[in-house]
Amino acid sequence: MTGTPGVLIHADGTLLARAAAARLITRLVDAQAARGIAHVVLTGGRNGNALMRELAESPARDAVDWAHVHVWWGDERFLPAGDPERNETQARAELLDKLPLNPAYVHPMPASDGPDGNDPEAAAARYAEELAAAAKVETAGERGGVDVPSFDVAMFGVGPDTHVASLFPELPAVHETERTVVAVRGAPKPPPTRITLTFPAIRTAKDVWLLAAGEDKAAAVRIALAGSGDKQVPAAGAYGRRNTLWLLDRSAAAELPPGLNRIASP
Numbered sequence: 448m449t450g451t452p453g454v455l456i457h458a459d460g461t462l463l464a465r466a467a468a469a470r471l472i473t474r475l476v477d478a479q480a481a482r483g484i485a486h487v488v489l490t491g492g493r494n495g496n497a498l499m500r501e502l503a504e505s506p507a508r509d510a511v512d513w514a515h516v517h518v519w520w521g522d523e524r525f526l527p528a529g530d531p532e533r534n535e536t537q538a539r540a541e542l543l544d545k546l547p548l549n550p551a552y553v554h555p556m557p558a559s560d561g562p563d564g565n566d567p568e569a570a571a572a573r574y575a576e577e578l579a580a581a582a583k584v585e586t587a588g589e590r591g592g593v594d595v596p597s598f599d600v601a602m603f604g605v606g607p608d609t610h611v612a613s614l615f616p617e618l619p620a621v622h623e624t625e626r627t628v629v630a631v632r633g634a635p636k637p638p639p640t641r642i643t644l645t646f647p648a649i650r651t652a653k654d655v656w657l658l659a660a661g662e663d664k665a666a667a668v669r670i671a672l673a674g675s676g677d678k679q680v681p682a683a684g685a686y687g688r689r690n691t692l693w694l695l696d697r698s699a700a701a702e703l704p705p706g707l708n709r710i711a712s713p
C-alpha cells in the first residue's frame with residue numbers, strides 16, 4: 448500500500464455524496480488540465496448512486512469536458528442489458544444519460560445477453576480486452592505494465608461484509624494476481640453471478656476512493672482500517688498508487704478509534 452489512507456467524515460450520507468461529487472468534478476478537471484482526457488471508474492450501490500445523483504444536480508458539473516471522460520465500471524451484476532439491478536442501468540439513469548458523454552468512451556461491462564451470452568468468464572475476458580485496448584494508447588509507465596488505462600480515480604462502495612467491487616471475502620476473485628477482470632460465481636449478495644475488476648487492476652488507479660455511509664457499514668469500515676488481510680477483508684486491499692481516501696459519514700465512522708478520523712463537515 449502507498450502511504451496511509453486518508454479518512455474524511457461528513458455529517459451524513461447526503462453531505463458525503465454532495466462533497467464527493469464536488470471532489471470528483473475537481474479531480475476530473477485537474478486530470479483533463481494535465482493530459483486532456485480523464486478515466487474514471489464508477490461504483491454501484493447506494494453510496495455510488497447517491498454521488499451520481501448529486502453530481503447530476505451540481506451546476507459545477509459543466510466544468511468537466513465530459514466528451515473527453517472515459518467511464519469504466521469496477522464491477523457489474525451479470526444480468527441482461529437494461530435490467531434495473533445492473534450498475535450500468537442505475538448509473539445511466541442517475542447520471543450518464545444527463546451528460547454530453549462520447550458514447551464510445553462509455554465502457555459498460557458486458558450483460559448476460561451480450562455477445563458472449565450467459566458466459567461470465569468470456570464476458571470478463573472481453574472487458575479485460577477492452578481495458579487493454581485503451582491502455583495501448585498510453586505508455587505503461589506507472590501502471591507497472593498492467594493492461595488497463597491510467598485511471599485517474601476509481602470509486603468503490605464498501606459492503607457491510609467488507610466487499611468492494613464484486614470482490615467478496617474468501618471467494619476466488621480476491622486471490623487473482625494476473626488477470627485484470629474476472630467472473631464471480633456464488634456471490635453472497637444477489638445476484639450471485641458478477642464481473643469484477645481485480646486487485647491488480649484496482650491498484651493501478653492514481654486515486655482510490657472508498658465510500659461508506661450508514662450504521663450497517665460501521666463494522667466493515669473499522670475492520671478494513673485496522674490493517675486486516677485483503678482476502679478476508681477485501682476493502683483493506685483497495686488502494687491507489689498515489690492516494691487512498693475513505694469518504695464516510697458519521698454513522699459509518701462510528702466504530703473508528705479516535706485519532707484516525709478527520710471531521711470534514713460540522
Ligand SMILES: O=C1O[C@H](COP(=O)(O)O)[C@@H](O)[C@H](O)[C@H]1O
Nearest residue numbers: 490491492493494604605606612
Ligand atoms: O452489489 C454491490 O454492492 C456494493 C456496495 O453497495 P451498497 O449498496 O452496500 O453501498 C457496490 O459497491 C457494488 O458496486 C455493487 O455491485
